[in-house]
Amino acid sequence: MSTDQIQPPVGPDTTAARIPRKRMSLWSLYTRRFVRNRPAVAGIFIFILLVLFSVIAPFFAKYDHIELDFLNLSSPPSSEHWFGTTSAGNDTFAQVAIGLQRSLMIAVSVSVGTTILSAIVGTAAAYFGGLIERGILLVIHFLMVIPTFLILALISNDAGGDWRVISLILILTGWFFPARVIWTMALPLRESEYVNAARYMGVPGMKIVMRHLIPNIGSLLVINFALGVVTAVMAETGLSFLGFGVKIPDVSLGSLIGYGANTITSAPWLFYFPAGALTLLTVSMALVADGLRDALDPTSAAGGQA
Amino acid sequence: MFAGGLAKHDRDPGLLIREHSGRVNNSSTQRCVGRRKRRLLERKNTNLIKYLLRRFMGWLLMIVVATNVTYFLAWAFLDPRSNYIGRRPPLSRDEVTQLLEPRNLSDTVPLVQRWWGWFSDIIFHWDWGVSAVGESVNSQVAYRMWISAELVLGATIITAILGIALGVYTASRQYKLADRIGQATSVVTMNINIVVAALGIVLLAIGFNDLVGARVFFVTGSHSQDVTGFFPIVLDALQHLTLPTLALVLVGYAQYHLLQRTLLLDNINADYVRTARAKGLTKQQAIRKHALRTSLIPVATQVAFTIPTIFTGAILTERIFGWNGMGRYFLDTIGKNDVHGVVAIAAFGAVLTAVGAILSDIAIVALDPRVRVS
Numbered sequence: 001m002s003t004d005q006i007q008p009p010v011g012p013d014t015t016a017a018r019i020p021r022k023r024m025s026l027w028s029l030y031t032r033r034f035v036r037n038r039p040a041v042a043g044i045f046i047f048i049l050l051v052l053f054s055v056i057a058p059f060f061a062k063y064d065h066i067e068l069d070f071l072n073l074s075s076p077p078s079s080e081h082w083f084g085t086t087s088a089g090n091d092t093f094a095q096v097a098i099g100l101q102r103s104l105m106i107a108v109s110v111s112v113g114t115t116i117l118s119a120i121v122g123t124a125a126a127y128f129g130g131l132i133e134r135g136i137l138l139v140i141h142f143l144m145v146i147p148t149f150l151i152l153a154l155i156s157n158d159a160g161g162d163w164r165v166i167s168l169i170l171i172l173t174g175w176f177f178p179a180r181v182i183w184t185m186a187l188p189l190r191e192s193e194y195v196n197a198a199r200y201m202g203v204p205g206m207k208i209v210m211r212h213l214i215p216n217i218g219s220l221l222v223i224n225f226a227l228g229v230v231t232a233v234m235a236e237t238g239l240s241f242l243g244f245g246v247k248i249p250d251v252s253l254g255s256l257i258g259y260g261a262n263t264i265t266s267a268p269w270l271f272y273f274p275a276g277a278l279t280l281l282t283v284s285m286a287l288v289a290d291g292l293r294d295a296l297d298p299t300s301a302a303g304g305q306a
Numbered sequence: 307m308f309a310g311g312l313a314k315h316d317r318d319p320g321l322l323i324r325e326h327s328g329r330v331n332n333s334s335t336q337r338c339v340g341r342r343k344r345r346l347l348e349r350k351n352t353n354l355i356k357y358l359l360r361r362f363m364g365w366l367l368m369i370v371v372a373t374n375v376t377y378f379l380a381w382a383f384l385d386p387r388s389n390y391i392g393r394r395p396p397l398s399r400d401e402v403t404q405l406l407e408p409r410n411l412s413d414t415v416p417l418v419q420r421w422w423g424w425f426s427d428i429i430f431h432w433d434w435g436v437s438a439v440g441e442s443v444n445s446q447v448a449y450r451m452w453i454s455a456e457l458v459l460g461a462t463i464i465t466a467i468l469g470i471a472l473g474v475y476t477a478s479r480q481y482k483l484a485d486r487i488g489q490a491t492s493v494v495t496m497n498i499n500i501v502v503a504a505l506g507i508v509l510l511a512i513g514f515n516d517l518v519g520a521r522v523f524f525v526t527g528s529h530s531q532d533v534t535g536f537f538p539i540v541l542d543a544l545q546h547l548t549l550p551t552l553a554l555v556l557v558g559y560a561q562y563h564l565l566q567r568t569l570l571l572d573n574i575n576a577d578y579v580r581t582a583r584a585k586g587l588t589k590q591q592a593i594r595k596h597a598l599r600t601s602l603i604p605v606a607t608q609v610a611f612t613i614p615t616i617f618t619g620a621i622l623t624e625r626i627f628g629w630n631g632m633g634r635y636f637l638d639t640i641g642k643n644d645v646h647g648v649v650a651i652a653a654f655g656a657v658l659t660a661v662g663a664i665l666s667d668i669a670i671v672a673l674d675p676r677v678r679v680s
Binding site: 081133136141144145149153155158183238264265268271278285 | 365368370371372375376379380383384441450457481484490493496497498499500502505506508509512545611617618621625626636637640648652655656660
């Protein structure tokens with residue numbers, strides 16, 4: 001933390017020693033810049049609450065998410081079933097908790113996967129240039145044209161609702177857009193001195209990419225990761241809503257909203273709770289991404305001195 | 307801003323400013339070079355047509371390749387034969403083959419041969435094939451595509467105009483109350499899932515209809531059956547179209563708003579805008595004629611690449627609002643292992659993207675002096 005002491009005047013006529021100032025560590029700088037963005041703090045608070053809810057709630061829920069309560073079919077929220085029940089007698093509270101857990105697992109693994117893949121492909125394209133660059137860019141532009149959602153639906157429908165396969169497919173169809181951005185950001189790095197130095201030392205190409213280029217766009221990757229979580233949740237919800245994603249008995253927020261949509265006037269609570277959880281999840285994560293950008297991006301116009 | 311980089315398309319802003327200052331210098335010598343200028347202009351126009359033509363050919367190639375790749379992908383994951391499983395009386399394997407072979411859907415024929423049959427039919431007869439049970443893809447797509455295009459293009463245009471207008475409005479009032487409220491709203495609406503937005507709008511519309519006591523908004527279907535006359539049909543279409551378009555606009559406008567705001571703020575303090583102010587333009591004029599023009603270019607490129615997103619959104623909204631468009635067809639073809647139908651949808655999506663890209667190219671040509679010169 002910096003001190004607010006006034007420094008003695010500096011000039012040829014004075015020999016006063018400057019008061020030594022404690023250096024601010026990188027992490028405290030990041031934290032300070034992040035905390036300055038109030039919505040981001042609220043976002044991370046909500047996100048942590050959602051994660052805790054998805055992990056802890058199944059332990060103290062009165063019912064399992066597969067268990068059927070035949071005495072309460074389509075009953076509105078009550079003290080017995082906090083979020084009401086479905087027409088088959090499933091407890092919506094347990095379903096929302098498990099669904100949130102599943103959506104989070106898919107989102108985080110997809111976001112990790114796309115970030116890694118897009119970072120390697122994007123920086124490699126920027127570093128190697130020439131034929132490799134043109135080939136990669138061609139693939140990226142091509143993937144922008146084909147409706148990837150259709151490919152996603154085709155393959156994941158075949159996968160039979162296994163969330164790991166769905167995540168894998170989401171990674172394979174989601175990497176190209178961030179890769180395009182990373183390529184643009186990594187282009188100036190190719191010309192930088194330390195990359196040239198490494199090349200003249202005889203460091204092999206892929207090693208330069210991994211050791212010099214990727215760490216230098218690290219802050220962008222962190223932000224991309226947070227935004228990737230939002231994108232993945234959205235894609236997964238769309239797929240599961242249409243019935244191509246996670247399938248019974250497994251549930252995700254998307255499939256829950258899909259069931260709720262059919263009875264939206266007669267049993268609106270089946271829609272309200274998963275939709276609320278989903279909206280909180282995506283909005284909070286977007287706010288966190290915004291705060292991370294303020295904290296990590298040196299060109300961010302967030303203002304302030306730190 | 308890092309995420310802005312995605313839309314900026316590696317255009318060098320410095321070059322743009324240099325270009326503008328160059329134009330200011332040139333204007334004083336413009337009077338004496340009238341004839342030369344006209345000749346230059348003619349050459350520019352042919353260059354322009356060549357440029358647009360080249361882009362058009364590029365997109366056409368992309369569409370062809372994308373469609374063909376989807377064809378092979380569809381064959382890898384869909385099996386038309388499974389449509390005949392569980393028929394009563396059960397069909398033997400040979401009987402199914404006999405049914406599928408004239409439809410070019412039998413897996414007993416080598417894939418390359420099937421592909422050529424399908425591809426040559428499209429090229430020479432514009433026939434996109436039939437589904438496993440014999441429905442023609444052409445006739446299905448012909449009426450469905452207008453239903454979806456109505457939704458997608460309408461939503462794209464409204465989204466872009468609304469977002470850009472909001473961006474300009476809030477950028478000229480940076481950090482004032484209107485800007486803060488606008489930004490907070492946009493961050494939230496941008497991250498609402500289209501499914502949630504559409505279903506929320508359905509709930510609100512049902513509530514509104516109950517309140518008024520009449521069906522002002524229809525929550526299912528794209529049009530009513532028994533409406534005649536020009537104005538009743540338009541009114542009926544609007545009653546059906548409003549809610550799905552509203553859902554698509556609600557989740558889509560914010561990205562243009564935030565992008566336009568950031569880009570305009572980058573430009574508002576640039577030298578050429580100050581020059582314009584110094585020449586006596588009001589702040590509004592300077593923003594409209596100089597800063598906005600520069601900052602619109604990346605936004606125009608962005609519009610093209612959001613069309614696939616809006617198409618995906620349209621698939622979901624069509625499902626929610628019970629429209630019988632391409633979205634419904636998408637679900638049907640995948641459910642019924644209709645290889646030819648799936649490929650037609652992929653082609654439709656690619657064409658939509660290409661149309662958006664060419665429109666944004668034309669917009670860029672109109673806005674960006676560098677493209678017109680080179």
